[in-house]
Amino acid sequence: MSDKKNVLVVENLSYSYKNGDHEQKILDNINAEFKSGKVYAIVGESGSGKTTLLSLISALDKLQSGDIKFNNKSLKKISGQEFRLKYVNIVFQSYNLIKYMTAAENVQVASDFDGRKTDPNIYLKKVGITEDEGKRLVNKLSGGQQQRVAIARALASASPIIMADEPTGNLDEETEEKIIEIFKDLAHKENKIVIIVTHSRQVADKADKILTLRRGKLS
């Protein structure tokens, strides 16, 4: 990939959900910097706001206060759709696969609209899904296999930022190792910004940098 140094900056980011009449502050004035070529792990208790932070960085949620900048370009200046298409790819906690498509089609689907033609089997193979399994509908695959298909879909993307929400939650230790290696390769060999949300200490320890989210603060 490119040798260019990409940088994602989170500035004074605050976020709160309105639950009825009271506001629940999830993120409180967060500052962080993510650089290409590195794997970041975000850890935190369940409900601490890790997914919310990922949603904001991937422009799935609108910013309330503060800013997110990619290479000094504010997320406010471009549409969320364009940001997702060009810069960021997410592996969702809930996989978000299209259940009436095969594994291969799910991997293919992202590259369909960003205009690149890719062979999904290359990426499926990386995450340990055989070509045969790739021809099956995703809801005929196990939870762990589905998670790996979701990761393969992210691998197939050309985005400089890869984010993963609990990507190893359903995987056995051996597969987990493999997946971590893939993410590390993405950062180290392909010069991407890799952000992994996890509650697994083992996964976090393999990252280049660990950030902890606690009571709305990131440290």
Next chain:
Amino acid sequence: MMANLVLAAFIIKSAVSAQMDYAKSTLGGTVSIQADMETIRETQKSELSEGNDPREMFKSMSRPSVSVETANKIISTHTDYIRDYSYVVSASANANNLETVETKGFSGKGNNFPGMNFPDELSSDSSDASLDADITIAGFNAYAYIDGVENETITLKDGTYFDEDATDSALISYEFSELNSLKVGDEFTLKNVYSETEITLTVIGIYDTSESRADANIIYMNTSTAAKFLSASDYNDGNYSVENVKFYMLNSDNAEEFVEKINADFSELSENNLKVTVDTSEYDNISSSIESVSSFADTILIIVIIASIIIITLIVTINVKDRRYEIGVLMSLGADKKNVIGQIATELLLVGTFGFLLASVTGTALAGVLSDHILETQVASSAEQSEKNFGRPGAGVGNMPGGSSNNSRKNQASKTTDMPEMPNSPSDLLKNRNETNVELDLNAKPEDYLLLFLTGYLVIILALILPSVSIMRYQPKEILAGKE
């Protein structure tokens, strides 16, 4: 299915406009010699004011008849206008020693000439001699022109048809034949009521009529034979008078021109208070039924288009709802909403195109079924109307005087079982004629297909509006969160 109906409607529409032109050229082009009622009324008024007896006035008036020479002259000098013609000769005869069928008594003998809608007072047979007449002589150019044949109340029971070449051949009723034990090929003699001359006729056919009040004493024959029963003055040394003269135009556009020319060139018409006029009644009947098919097609078209838009909108909305999650995922991966809508539109247009192609095949058949149904009811009602005015013009039957008589009547005759097989069966001609008059050309034209596809795509695009608006409102986070 929808596309089917749309195409059917388009085919009907375009067939209608083609048929209107065709109808104009075939039906509008009937020119007939009629009494110039305006002039007659003018004369009556002035004569009445002079204190004349109106009854005497009626008697002195003649039916709108012209000499056969004039008629033939009009025909032979205007072959570039006239495609066909017909006229009748009406007379009476003395039954001589034959029995006559007792009439069911509604009309005086000898005066109920078929197809004449003139009051008895106007009849030229007003001399005393006709009172002795028991037989009505009806002379037509050919069997096919007999009114009963045209409105299908008369059928041929035995024998065959007569035409202009069938000299001294007569078509008699079944009752008359039974009463006098006459069979096909037999000869019988009638007397001219004026000169008492005996005229021998050969039975060429025996007819049966479904009309209960019909006079069984009507004997049909060709015009030249019928003329022999006229009075010496009416016979006029062979230049006898003919009535109900009709000319069928080659091209109806020329009808007016023809009328003007005839009225100017043949002064003997106006001398007898006659004039030629364009008879548009048949055309009006047919064209109104064709127009109703067209407006029916319009209605179908509008209903179908609106229904299509609603149904396709519903289908697409349901489809989009079903694929909400997929759309959310695609959007979370960076898919543009416009791309998503475009994708759905592409799928729909592909399915649509397939559907239109299918409809192109089946729509023609549907158009046939629909328009047949409408025309059936329409033609039935217009036929009822035209029964009130006698003497419907026949198109395409008959021949020119002196022309090769049989060739023009040749037709791909479809045989009917109760008819003797004849190469030029007039009844078959009539059947074909009635069908072609009201049959629409339902072969779809390229414009129909073009219109179908354009409308189809327009319907799809319109049907996409609502689902597209709902897609534009989609928030990927909410969709995905809803699934968690």
